[in-house]
Amino acid sequence: MKIPLLSNATQDKRICAFCNGIGDMTTNGPGRLLNLDVGQWCHLNCALWSAEVYETVSGALMLVEQAYKRSINTECASCKQKGASLTCFFQRCPNTYHFPCAVNNGCVFYKNKTIMCPVHASRTTATDQILDDKSVFRKVWINRDEVKQIQNYMTEEHEETSYTLRIGSLVLHNVGQLLPHQLQSAVFHNRNFIYPVGYTITRFYWSMNRPNRRCAYHCTIIDMDNKPMFRIRTQENLDEPAQEFLESTPKAVWHKIVDEIDSLRRRHGLVKMFSIFVSGEDLYGLTEPHIIRLIESLPGVEMLQNYAFKYGRLQLLDMPLTLNPTGCARSEPKLQTHFRRHAQTLTSSHSTRSALPRTVLGVEGTQIPYVKHFVLSKSTQ
Missing domain, CATH: 3.30.40.10 (Zinc/RING finger domain, C3HC4 (zinc finger))
Known part of the structure; x- marks a missing residue:
C-alpha cells in the first residue's frame, strides 16, 4: 500500500474513491x-x-x-x-x-x-x-487480482516520501534492470537468484549500536567492474555518520552486520544470534515470492540459460527500452537496444508431434538454441 513515510503523520488523509470522504467514518455511516x-x-x-x-x-x-x-x-x-x-x-x-x-x-x-x-x-x-x-x-x-496489483505497484510513479511495496519488515523501492551485456554474463545470476542492477530495498533489522532497537538498512545492488556488488548503508541518527558495507555477495555483506549485532547482544547478556543460519538473500528480499515474480518478468530474463525459474515467464512488469544514446539502432552494438519476448504458442493435442524438438523426432538439422519451456494451466492461458 502507498503510505507516506512520515514519522509524525498522525492525521488520516486517505480519501474515499466513491464519496470523497476523508479518513474512517462512523460504523453506522460509511464505515472504515x-x-x-x-x-x-x-x-x-x-x-x-x-x-x-x-x-x-x-x-x-x-x-x-x-x-x-x-x-x-x-x-x-x-x-x-x-x-x-x-x-x-x-x-x-x-x-x-x-x-x-x-x-x-x-x-x-x-x-x-x-x-x-x-x-x-x-x-x-x-x-x-x-x-x-x-x-x-x-x-x-x-477481492483483487494479486498479479495485477503487483504490476500496478511497479508501473506507477511514486514520490520520494512514499514507498512502493512493503512486505513485513522489507520495503521495495526499485526492482532494478539488467542490460544485455549483463544478461549475457554469468555473474549477475546463478541457478537460484537474479541480481538486477539498481535493485533497492529498505530492511528494518536489529541495531548494531543499541540493543533491543531496530533501524533501517538501505540495501542496493550496483555494477562495479562488470560484477554485481552489494551495498548496505545505515544511519540511525542524523547527528551520527552513516555506515556503509560493500561486498561481492549478499551473504558476506549481511554477515558483517549480523556479527556486529551478535557481539552487541553478547555484551549485554541477551539471546544469542545464530548468524550461521542467517541468509543474505533472505534479508535482501530475493526470496520473497512477489519480488521473485517481478524480477522474473524483467525484459530479457528469458535469455538466461542456467537460471531455474520459480514462476515461469509471467509478464508482470513492462519496462521501457534500454537507453540508446545515439537514437539510432544501427549505430548501437547488436542486442543493445531492444528485447523481444518469445511468444507463448498454444498447441492442441493433435499438434503434439509438431511441437516436439527436432532431436526427439530424429531429425538432425541446424543447432537450435536451448529455450526453457513451461506448461501453463488453462486458466493462465
Missing part, C-alpha cells in the same frame, strides 16, 4: 476505509451497497472495481458530484447516490441489500425488512 488499489481507498459501506457488489461467505467483496469504474462518470442525484454507485432498485428509476447522500436524503436500506429512493420507498409496505443499523463488524475485504 478498505484498500481498493494502489493509493486508492473506499469506505466499507460505499463499496458494499454499490449495485454490482456482492459479498461471499468468507467476507470478500466482489466486483468493486466494476462499481468504481461506473461511478467515475455517474452523478449523484443529491450533491450532483461524480462517484455515485448506489442505485434505486425501483424499476426504471434513474436516481443514483453516494452512500452518505443516500442516508441524508432518506433513502431506505433493506436487509436483502436493496435500496429505495425517498420517492419509491413510500410505495413499499415491507417495513419489517428495513435495515436500521448498517454497521459491519465482521471481517470484510475487497
